[in-house]
Amino acid sequence: MNDIPLGYFLIVSALLFSVGLGIMLLKRNMIFVLMGIELMLNAANLNLIAFSRQDDQMQGIVFSVFVLVIGVCEMTVALAIILQIYRHFKNIDLGAEKSRF
């Protein structure tokens, strides 16, 4: 019928993953890097959901719920750590002179 072919979803998620990786490698700001990681996580999530379309057990959707939860946990803890790094070094750039990561 009018269903979207599976390959389209996979191409979009491949592009999202590589753009997320590019952001992670390109940017110095830690919050920027975190946003890139989040983009890669969502690309994987889109794959899970696109494949579970044809699964009558819908395991992919259930798994993507847990991926969402883990992503949020990662985000909160990472932002708290970035906040402490900012308090300590007054700078959140990776590879900056002051912080020397």
Next chain:
Amino acid sequence: MNPMIASFLILAGLTCASALAMAWTKNLLHAALAMFLCMLGLAGLYVMAYADVMAVAHLLIYVGGVLILILFGIMLTHTPRTDPYDVSNDLWTKQSGRFWALSISLSIFLGLLWILNRSMASFGMLSGEIQRSSKLTYLGLALLTEYSFAFELAGIFLLIALVGATYIAKHHE
């Protein structure tokens, strides 16, 4: 072109364009705005994949929660400007060398496309019928019966992460 494909192309274009804008811009706040658009497009793509529950959950969590968290992070880690009368936007961020980032991500994208192109024939062997109905009832039942242990574990994990994050973010004198 039928409306399903057309709306998919619009949503996919929104998602990909805002992701590329995130990579392009150097302004942290513009990147947060682009991430908002990207998450909206992704939620639309979930609807196109007949996963309505995940679309709503994704909107609630990412646009309502994570993005606000990122904005607070941007505000709290904002380096104060030296000249108080300078009203220009100073959220510019530094970048590493463009060459390696561009070449690595482009080669990974092309490699993924190559793999997808080679395995496209085997996707036709996925035998299951596409489920077009709403997944809400099934997902609720599955989370509370078959996956109840993992569900409770995820709840405890969220609690631990939130308590840990507030403890880490506290002022330690």
